[in-house]
Amino acid sequence: MSRLETDSGSTTRAAASAERPGSRARSTARSRSSAGLATVLRVGLSRIRYETRIYFRTTDSVFFTFLFPFIMLAIFTAAFGSSGNVGAAPDGTGGISVGAYYLPGMLAAGMLLSGVQNLAVDIAGEKGDGTLKRLGGTPLSPLSYFIGKIGQVLVTGIFQAALLILVARVLLGIDLPTEPGKWLTFAWVFLFGVVTCAFLGIALSALPRSGKSATAVVIPIVLILQFISGVYLQFYLLPDWMQNLASVFPLKWMAQGMRGVFLPDSFASLEQSGAWDFPLIALNLAIWLVVGLVLSRVTFRWIRKDT
Template sequence: MTTTTLRTPSARPGNPSFGLARTIRLGANRIGYETKVYFRQTDTLFFTFLFPVIMLSIFSVAFQGMGNIGTNPDGTGGISQAAFYLPGMIAAGILLSGVQNLGVDIAMERSDGTLKRLGGTPLPVLSYFFGKMGQVFVTSLLQIGLLLLVARFAFDVALPTDLAKWMTFAWVYLLGIATSAVLGIAISRLPRTGRSATAVIIPPVLILQFISGVYLQFALLPDWLQSVASLFPLKWMAQGMRAVFLPESFATVESGGAWNLAGVAIALLVWLVAGLVVCRVTFRWIRKDS
């Protein structure tokens, strides 16, 4: 008599069910979950998703009586206040979606034990990161789409028609959002508790918006403050977006009298690599003091 033994599949390294395919599949599921949770949080929606749209509307309405920016001596030409503030608000939205959103969110998950519980499940760390970063990409793209719609139809801002401009927008956005997401994960280690996360992370992000050409014209800032802002990625994201949405004549007021897109790419790549290194060294499923 022969005996048949039933065997379950083993978790071999080459088995796609337990390898990269599984990691990607779980990551895709996490993207959907994280995005749903994001849109259910009213405070997150206001301070990250809608905040740049609200600020663009406020600045456009409040300063419209000052006339166009960059007008000729005879008063002709120039661009509207809404057109001038649009690139800065897009850059700020990228920073908020990555640094502020992920920094606060992961710090709270670490504090309330969510990360510790996830560490006890079969969920790979990479799948967790895919979910977080995928949510940032999805929500930031929706946010930028909303910003462009409001600028175009509420404030009659003329959007670029040159394909090269949109290609520049694409790589500045991709580098910017990847850098912001990685830095958000890295900075989540700073708050000691979930309750202190907003107090630790939001003020520096807000200060960067004021000194990086988002709310104030960058050329009007003192040279030393411009130098400080140049050490951080938001200044370069805003400069890259200005190169996309502002006329070429505005490049003369930038540092060095040009858009310096090569400098934008180098600065964002440096911050991206630095953020990846910090994440690799410091990220843990549980709190440091657990």
């Protein structure tokens, strides 16, 4: 073998040897990153169980976020049931029962209460009593914390919606959709809405200056949104300016999506555009999901800046 070939081979091996440490370093970094992400997910999933247990042990949270839609549906059905069906013909025929009309709104309200109200008040309270300060001193990452909170909202929201639909069918005799496509629409509107409300709840928790003032700040916002978004009032009877104002916020689109699932197609003519507009519902919820995600990440602090 010639000296040139020997030198060339030596140079190639030397270059390969020089590259190996860098390759090993990159491989090690990727392994550590994967292991770190796995740990974050594992801790987040364990916090879902913890957050859910704590939620059901808190009486006021269960009453004002979990049972409230049940109570309101029962009140509206009892109070207005004798006035006849909604959307009935002049001779009183046709239309749907009052309970059937308000069921979609109560489902949307449950999503809002579980996500926005529950998390905003809960996290503000954790800031006020020092819970977040203590968690900030542990290896717990904000992502694991978010996973725990959002997972809790998703679990309790699914349980709440399933129970509300069961009560509506069994106790109130409300007819439910039979088309698979309707239930598929229900699934994506529900999932989209719950996750969006969870992120908005995390973001809104930065607004109250203390845990004691959280309910005074959050509940009026949530209550006003429910009145202008077709939850407690029939949306098509509201003035145009109020409908336009409600269209800025996600609850209107969540309620419209639920109406598109549970109400007859003839009721679509009562919407602003005369149709259910499911693509527009998806677009608006996607926008609010991104807004909530960005705001929650930007505003979230283990400790308030002004403390």
